[in-house]
Amino acid sequence: MAPLVSIRTTDSKIEIVDQLLLPHVVQYVEIASVHDAHSAIKTMRIRGAPAIASLASLAIGAHVEQALNYGSSSQPVEWMQSTDALRAHVVPLLDFLYTARPTAVNLGAAVARLRLVLDEPGDVHDVAKQFVKEAHAVADEDVGRNKEMSRHGAEWVLEQAGNPEGGVNVLTVCNTGSLATSGYGTALGVITHLYETGKLKRAYFTQSAPYHQGSRLTAMELIALGIPCTMICDTMVGSLFQTHDIHAVVVGADRIARNGDTANKIGTYNAAVLAKYHKIPFATIAPVSTVDLAIPDGTHIPIEHRPAVEATLARGAVYPRTEPVEQAVVQITPDGLGDDMIYNPSFDVTPAELISAVVTERGVHAIRQGFDMKNELQT
Numbered sequence: 001m002a003p004l005v006s007i008r009t010t011d012s013k014i015e016i017v018d019q020l021l022l023p024h025v026v027q028y029v030e031i032a033s034v035h036d037a038h039s040a041i042k043t044m045r046i047r048g049a050p051a052i053a054s055l056a057s058l059a060i061g062a063h064v065e066q067a068l069n070y071g072s073s074s075q076p077v078e079w080m081q082s083t084d085a086l087r088a089h090v091v092p093l094l095d096f097l098y099t100a101r102p103t104a105v106n107l108g109a110a111v112a113r114l115r116l117v118l119d120e121p122g123d124v125h126d127v128a129k130q131f132v133k134e135a136h137a138v139a140d141e142d143v144g145r146n147k148e149m150s151r152h153g154a155e156w157v158l159e160q161a162g163n164p165e166g167g168v169n170v171l172t173v174c175n176t177g178s179l180a181t182s183g184y185g186t187a188l189g190v191i192t193h194l195y196e197t198g199k200l201k202r203a204y205f206t207q208s209a210p211y212h213q214g215s216r217l218t219a220m221e222l223i224a225l226g227i228p229c230t231m232i233c234d235t236m237v238g239s240l241f242q243t244h245d246i247h248a249v250v251v252g253a254d255r256i257a258r259n260g261d262t263a264n265k266i267g268t269y270n271a272a273v274l275a276k277y278h279k280i281p282f283a284t285i286a287p288v289s290t291v292d293l294a295i296p297d298g299t300h301i302p303i304e305h306r307p308a309v310e311a312t313l314a315r316g317a318v319y320p321r322t323e324p325v326e327q328a329v330v331q332i333t334p335d336g337l338g339d340d341m342i343y344n345p346s347f348d349v350t351p352a353e354l355i356s357a358v359v360t361e362r363g364v365h366a367i368r369q370g371f372d373m374k375n376e377l378q379t
Contacts, residue, residue, distance in 0.1 A: 004224070006051045006179045007058065007139070012065065014058050016046045019179060023220040024317040024325045034059050034093050041100035041107075044211065048180020049254045049290060050146075053106035054139035056097040057114065061135025064090065068128050083127050087118045090131070103263055103304045103347050105255040109289045110138045142182035145287050145361035150189030153250060153285045153359040157190065158199055160281040160356070161247035167201035168194065168247040171240065174208040174265035175217035176252035176285070187250040187285040188218065190359075195227045203229045204240060208265055210311045210344070234267050241278040249275045253286035253358075260352030260371050261298030262286075266345055272354040281356045288360045293374050298349035308342035 008015050008028065015028040020043070029045070031037050037059035039045075041052045064086075067077040079089035094111045101107055117131045161168045170191055174180075177188035185192060194200035203222060208214035215231055222229040232240055240246060249271055255263045262268075262284045275282040295301060312333040318326040358365045358373070365376040 004179060004221070005183060006046055006048065007055055007182065009058065012062060014055070014062060016040055016055060017179070018045050019047060019217065020045055020315065021327065022179075023216050024327060031055065031059055034063050034097065038097055038100045041097075047101075047211075047213070048175065049101075049104040049106040049252070050142050050181040050186070050287065051179070052101055052104055053110040053289070054142055054182045056100070056107055057110045057135040057138035060090065060093055060097065060114065061132045063093070064128050064135075065132045068125065068132070080124055080128065083118075083122070083124045086124050086128060090118060091115060101304065102302050103254050105292045106287070106289050108292075113138065139182050142287070143184055146181055146184040146186060146189050147193075148361040149186060149285055149287065149359050150184060150193040152361075152363050153187070153190035153283060154193040154197065154199065156283060156357060156359060156364045157194065157248045157250065157281070163199075164247070167199050169202050169204065169245055170194065170200065171204040171206075171237070171246055171249045171271070172218070173206050173214070173249075173251045173268050173271055175213040175221070177218065177221040179217050179221060180252065185221075186287070187252045188221065190250045190283075190285055191222075191227065192225060195225065200227065203227055204232060204244075204246065205229065206232055206234045206237065206267060206271070208267060209234055210306075210313075212314075213265065234270070237271050238274050241274055241280060246278075246280055249280055249282045250285050251283075253284045253290050254347055255295075255301050256284065256286060256291045256358060256373065257295045257297045257301060257352075258291075258293050258373050259297045260284075260355055260358055260365075260367050260373060261301070262350045262352075262355060262358070263298065263301045263303065263347045264350065266348050269348040269350045269354075272350040276354050282354060283357045283359055284350075284355055285359045288362060288377060291360070291373050291377065293377075298351060301347075301349055303349070304346045306344050306346050308339035308344050311342050311344040312337065 014031040018027045079085045098111045117134050172187050177185035191203045205214045205218045253262045253264050315329045
């Protein structure tokens, strides 16, 4: 099985793999508009901070490119008459896209980056062309930086573990591979790099309820790559640390505060607390675009709360399996458990004091007294 990609583009067509149907059904759906992209991000048909930033950028880029192409006709698009008109049309669409997943700073960074292009002086067509170019750059840059941070992260894990004979055992949370990025992955990229260089013994991963990104997506990616792996329930992390030799925990991030506090998939904080107790190195693997220097610490990170009903449902293939595969959504809670009785945050915040290092494409940033990401990124 070849590794899946979250987004694929052919000519002017953008498609995403519907991650709600994985791992049993692989179905690509077209994203034909900005509203399609917003809906796909909001409903988690695509997820992962880098991937949603890439999709949003590609969708708004395609929207402007279509206007450019249409503008060559005798009746140009109204909002392509001037740079002011272009800006007045596109900025609200960028703001709309940002509302889809507010915790993921990559999306906000992409929006801010594209807004800057609109403020550049020049002919409206030149500005529009530069906007399209920048939109594609947001997506294209992801794979290269993922491979860089994965290499840095893998080297750090081996250093922390003392490069043991037979390789290292590594735990990860949620899904941070090709399905969460434009390719290769962040934390899962570290595991992939370790495997490719013959330094991985086994990868462990949590199911990551309630959306089960681990049991559905990480499992699928690891199996496709042939990587030795073991799934655990979210509540088994402590037991795993007690009974197995785990050399490191590597996780992704949706937003990193200036002091190193990190927002990631719910359950990451639990794993960090347990790793600290068991003296297991814990690293956040994420691109520089995930760092939000505007906020001093994790208390300022907005935490998205998903609809309560999502925590009451499970989706999957009907068992025993049928051919063709029949999927179903089932309710796993009793009637009467109302929305006001369910707590369903999508993310939690891991304090910097529980994190050994933040790894970006620029290298390893060890967390220590007085840690400041701004200073780290300037050196």
